[in-house]
Amino acid sequence: MPEMPELEIIRRSLEPNIKGKRIMNVQLLLKRQIKWPSPEDFIARLAGHVITGLDRRGKYLLLQMDNNVSLVFHLRMTGQACYFPPGVEPVGHVRILFPLDDGGIFAYADTRTLGTIYAMHNDELWRIKGLAELGPEPLSDDFTVAYLRSILAGKKTRIKSFLLNQAYIAGLGNIYVDEALFLSGIHPMRTAGSVTPEEAEKLYININKVISDGINDGGTTFRDYRDGNGEKGSHQQNLFAYGRDGKPCRKCGTIMEKIRVGGRGTHFCPSCQQLNKG
Numbered sequence: 645m646p647e648m649p650e651l652e653i654i655r656r657s658l659e660p661n662i663k664g665k666r667i668m669n670v671q672l673l674l675k676r677q678i679k680w681p682s683p684e685d686f687i688a689r690l691a692g693h694v695i696t697g698l699d700r701r702g703k704y705l706l707l708q709m710d711n712n713v714s715l716v717f718h719l720r721m722t723g724q725a726c727y728f729p730p731g732v733e734p735v736g737h738v739r740i741l742f743p744l745d746d747g748g749i750f751a752y753a754d755t756r757t758l759g760t761i762y763a764m765h766n767d768e769l770w771r772i773k774g775l776a777e778l779g780p781e782p783l784s785d786d787f788t789v790a791y792l793r794s795i796l797a798g799k800k801t802r803i804k805s806f807l808l809n810q811a812y813i814a815g816l817g818n819i820y821v822d823e824a825l826f827l828s829g830i831h832p833m834r835t836a837g838s839v840t841p842e843e844a845e846k847l848y849i850n851i852n853k854v855i856s857d858g859i860n861d862g863g864t865t866f867r868d869y870r871d872g873n874g875e876k877g878s879h880q881q882n883l884f885a886y887g888r889d890g891k892p893c894r895k896c897g898t899i900m901e902k903i904r905v906g907g908r909g910t911h912f913c914p915s916c917q918q919l920n921k922g
Contacts, residue, residue, distance in 0.1 A: 646719050647703060648781065648815025649858030650869050650877065654725055655700045658872030661727040662707075662750050666694045671741040677754065678740075680762045680771060689713045689763040690742070702778045702814030714769060716762040717752065722868040723759030726751055755868060778814035782855040787813065792851075793844045799836035805906035806836040807851075815855070819864055819886045822911045823854040826885035831919040832910045833903070857882065885911040 646654070670687040672678065678686050690709065697708040705725060707715040717725055728734045730747030739757065742750040752761065762772060770776045779795075780786035795812050807813060807821045816824075825832050827850040830843060839847065863869055863877030866887065870876060880887070884894050889902035889911050898915035 645703070645721050645817055646723075646863070646869050647817035647820055647858070648700075648855055649820070649861075649879070650863035650871075651700050651703055651705055651719070651815070652859050653863045653871045653877065655698050655705060655872075657875075658725065658727055658750075659698045661729075661748065661872065662695050662744065663698060664694065664696070665748075665750075666745040667691060667709075667750075668743045668745055671743070672739075673741070674739040674754075674757060677752075677757060677759060677761055678763075679760045680764060686761075686763045690715060701775060702781060702810055703817070704772075704775050704778075712766050714762075714764050714766055716764060716769070716772060716775070718760045718774070719754075720756075720758040720760070722755040724753045724868065724870050724874075725872060726753065726870060726874050727872055774810065777811050779810065779812045781814045782816070782851050787848075787852075789845050789848045792848045793841055796836045796839050796844055801836050802832065802905050803830060803834050803836045803839060804832035804908065804910050808906070808908065813851070816851070818908055818910075819883070820851075820854045820858060822885040823883060824850045826912060826917060827853065829916055831917040832905050832912055833919055885913070887911065 667690050669691050672683055675683045694710040695707050696710050699706040699708060705717040728749045728751060734749055734751040736753040737755045738751050738753045740752040744750060799806055804821060807816050824847060828843060828847045830847060858864060858879045861877060861879035861882060864879040865876035866880055888900045891900050893900055893913040893916060896915050898913055900911060900913055902909055902911050904910060
């Protein structure tokens, strides 16, 4: 699933191509991915209106329209939001087409069709529960060492599962949690409450670091992720933990392992991230 760095890159790469453009009409090729409102009202809220801005919150992409409506995408596993210039035919598993007044097309594609799309008036965005309940994001003023220490205190949840909870920290997913825990020397099976104040500071620094590095590398592409121009990211070449089970640790040479924590595949170094430390 695209995480905060990937969504931020999508936002940045789409913005110069679609901001200020008018959606001429909407072609729904798979109506069931529209979660709100009805397909007919969805089209009515968007057709003929101008995209005035692009925002991102956690793993959600929000396109602001000139009629106080937000077009909201949650890409989930395989969703893609791309711009195709005039004369270029959209490719891939396209589910929705938004022809624009410059002759280009903004398209939503989704192989597994797990993504969700909304056209909401801005005063009704609270209806999207996952969006409304998001915690602070890495790199934001609200995400501080003090905040991280406070939410970790006393929690019995495994630290891997805890960091995936979007109500605590928005935008983190499997890849970047594994990376942050590795760089911090914290075993993913430890309880959140066992993280010491000193470790919490290191974890805070590394959460911000892995998110920033992912953005700087254009995101992580293993299979489906593409930016708003259809380009792959390169951060997969610089990962320390995720996807490296069976390979030597880049710090100590120990063979990396993979386990399941809370049902999620989890990658770690048994030497650099010793469980008995917590």
